[in-house]
Amino acid sequence: MSSDVHHGGDRSPLNNVSAERYEILGHPRRLHLLETLDERSHLSLAELTTELIDREGIDGPVGKARHEVRIDLVHNHLPRLAEFGLVDWSIEDGVELVEEPPIRTGVAGALIEEYGAESVDRLSDPVRIRLLQKLDSSDRPISLEQLASALAGHGTGSLGDTTESKIALHHNHLPALADLGILEYDRESELVSLFEDVPFDA
Numbered sequence: 001m002s003s004d005v006h007h008g009g010d011r012s013p014l015n016n017v018s019a020e021r022y023e024i025l026g027h028p029r030r031l032h033l034l035e036t037l038d039e040r041s042h043l044s045l046a047e048l049t050t051e052l053i054d055r056e057g058i059d060g061p062v063g064k065a066r067h068e069v070r071i072d073l074v075h076n077h078l079p080r081l082a083e084f085g086l087v088d089w090s091i092e093d094g095v096e097l098v099e100e101p102p103i104r105t106g107v108a109g110a111l112i113e114e115y116g117a118e119s120v121d122r123l124s125d126p127v128r129i130r131l132l133q134k135l136d137s138s139d140r141p142i143s144l145e146q147l148a149s150a151l152a153g154h155g156t157g158s159l160g161d162t163t164e165s166k167i168a169l170h171h172n173h174l175p176a177l178a179d180l181g182i183l184e185y186d187r188e189s190e191l192v193s194l195f196e197d198v199p200f201d202a
Contacts, residue, residue, distance in 0.1 A: 151165050
């Protein structure tokens with residue numbers, strides 16, 4: 001990936017969306033579900049179940065797979081997505097995206113395509129989303145001290161004061177995101193920059 005600093009702007013779906021809302025992206029099935037609805041808009045529960053089995057490449061007896069996916073949708077994912085204002089659904093009427101979802105659904109497909117479904121949990125942590133928002137809004141690298149101060153001041157996730165934030169960023173959040181190729185963290189200079197081609201402008 002390019003090491004050019006990403007310039008923030010209104011085009012980024014990170015802008016003006018609370019970090020907590022991005023927690024909903026923390027499961028691959030919800031990402032596949034949003035990606036499917038982004039393409040089809042409205043599906044019956046049976047159709048959505050079939051689509052997800054196909055997208056996820058689930059093996060085994062078809063009847064058992066359909067039952068397990070349907071139960072998972074009805075009792076887990078669909079209620080959570082509805083709670084966050086992303087979908088409207090009922091067993092009788094099926095599932096559809098709301099007209100103006102608070103998160104751009106194209107982000108879901110971009111995350112899966114770029115990083116793989118197994119890496120999504122690294123991206124949906126509120127601390128990491130707030131961190132990315134801060135980097136996305138800057139046209140130059142930001143120091144670890146500045147990031148820690150901003151995140152602690154915002155009361156993001158489990159971060160407390162600036163010292164606690166620096167430790168969590170240095171040992172946890174920044175290495176995890178650097179490993180995914182989302183940002184560059186220079187441990188000597190303690191400067192952090194977002195890579196230019198991070199797919200959050202989907």
